[in-house]
Amino acid sequence: NAGVTQTPKFQVLKTGQSMTLQCAQDMNHEYMSWYRQDPGMGLRLIHYSVGAGITDQGEVPNGYNVSRSTTEDFPLRLLSAAPSQTSVYFCASSPRGPNTEAFFGQGTRLTVV
């Protein structure tokens, strides 16, 4: 019963490096999202997708790319890591329809030095 799986759980990057945070869900959910959590700011939406092949920007998209080639996977790419991207990243999925809730992964703690 995996739910939403994020890898890795922890990552340290040097400024300027690129990497991909992986997110996979096995619930056949149509909606998937990426959030970042920073102290005192709650969770802020980076990018989201309402289905395979469809993505859109959230509140803080700069410095991040996403793609959704399958229903199951929604990777988040950091193009050139910056210390300001040090954060905890959460992936979420939810089924289409109003009477649902989002299911979250365990989070990825990213440090950019």
Place this chain on the structure above:
Amino acid sequence: AQKVTQAQTEISVVEKEDVTLDCVYETRDTTYYLFWYKQPPSGELVFLIRRNSFDEQNEISGRYSWNFQKSTSSFNFTITASQVVDSAVYFCALSPERGNTGKLIFGQGTTLQVKP
């Protein structure tokens, strides 16, 4: 503009006290959903409750209760007889656009510390 405000940054209580966490939201949508999530020290996000904008009935689940008032745009959360295990960060969130839960708007979170 869509916004969720949790004005209480940190709350500290002694075990068995009742505590209320405040949540105020802003939206122009007539149909929307409100949520509460709990984030224990282990870091995961745990869903607690969902409420739609047409249902203003209060809800009780064990020691937890929620008070939704559209007139004041508030969705407050009360823990009765708090326990140490309730220590966590609690987030209130809004799902605009007819419940598109792919785009949650979160409040800043309230850190609750329950001391033995």
